[in-house]
Amino acid sequence: MMMMTQQLSETKTHASHSVQWYPGHIAKWDKQLLDALKKVDVVIEVLDARLPLLSRHPELNLRLDRKPIITVLNKSELADPEATEAWQQWFKRFGCGPTVLFDAHHGAKYRNKLIQAIASAGAEAVEKWQAKGLKARPVRVMVVGMPNVGKSSIINCLVGLKKVKTGHKAGVTRTSQWIRIHPQVDLLDSPGIIPPKLESDEQGHWLALVSSIGEAAFDEERVGLYILQELQQRYQALLQQHFGFTTESLNTPWTLEQIGVQKCLLKHGGVPDPKRAAQVLLRDVRQGKIGRLTFEAPPA
Ligand SMILES: Nc1nc2c(ncn2[C@@H]2O[C@H](COP(=O)(O)OP(=O)(O)OP(=O)(O)O)[C@@H](O)[C@H]2O)c(=O)[nH]1
Ligand SMILES: [Mg+2]
Structure with missing residues (x-):
């Protein structure tokens, strides 16, 4: 970002x-x-x-x-x-x-x-x-x-x-x-049109997820963490199954480090690599590997 x-x-x-x-x-x-x-x-x-x-x-x-x-x-x-x-x-x-x-x-x-x-x-x-x-x-x-x-x-x-x-x-x-x-x-x-007004960084995160904002314009770790915690609220079971999160972790906000541990995405010294975890998360969500997901609900 x-x-x-x-x-x-x-x-x-x-x-x-x-x-x-x-x-x-x-x-x-x-x-x-x-x-x-x-x-x-x-x-x-x-x-x-x-x-x-x-x-x-x-x-x-x-x-x-x-x-x-x-x-x-x-x-x-x-x-x-x-x-x-x-x-x-x-x-x-x-x-x-x-x-x-x-x-x-x-x-x-x-x-x-x-x-x-x-x-x-x-x-x-x-x-x-x-x-x-x-x-x-x-x-x-x-x-x-x-x-x-x-x-x-x-x-x-x-x-x-x-x-x-x-x-x-x-x-x-x-x-x-x-x-x-x-x-x-x-x-x-026609070339794509980006909305001239983004009301918040959060909107930018979702647009980054669907690749409507070029990769150079956002920070993968920030977007990844936001997406992970939002999807935890909406599609917890699908994510849990995909990344192998434990049932004990269900009530706390997940972190990229947890994905790093589960998927063996480690840096030197064996510590989890949040950047690679974010990349894997974003790729898997984009490609539908976690399941069929929708990121916003119709306004009430
Ligand atoms: N899974 C899936 N992927 C799609 C679908 N339509 C397009 N894509 C993929 O989405 C990406 C963008 O598709 P494009 O057709 O280039 O999109 P565009 O709107 O013309 O993009 P710009 O020219 O950058 O504005 C490509 O990787 C496509 O293969 C679809 O219905 N399902
Ligand atoms: Mg095009």
């Missing part, structure tokens, strides 16, 4: 309680986003199904000017199914349009549903276009979302070919391009 903290304190001198984290090309994209939004009929916002609200652009809806929005809950195969059900109900009540579950690693299964959702969301725009006597054109759609939520992977599923560069780190996509995904649908790939 060192770089992030540095940046946070710098920003705090300008606006107290306002935490900003803005890598160069993502900051630039904000203007590009506004320009691109004007060119499309439908917007697909990709969220991480494990962190739906924190991975949502807080102001996107305001900028849409009543354009239809489709919310895609991606990486749904990694999320807790019960929590996902609760989130779907929540989006039905408080969302801005249809919600589509997605798993871009098995995109063929989900592709048609998303294409259908785009077609029905865009139908009104196409009708208006034709009513004006204009030549028919495909529905124009763009994909937006925070870094690493799976935008490019979803586009690859829609296109059916691996045309768009994907990656496991934040900020892989740096330019935009139109892609015809269906005879009647043109799709614009």
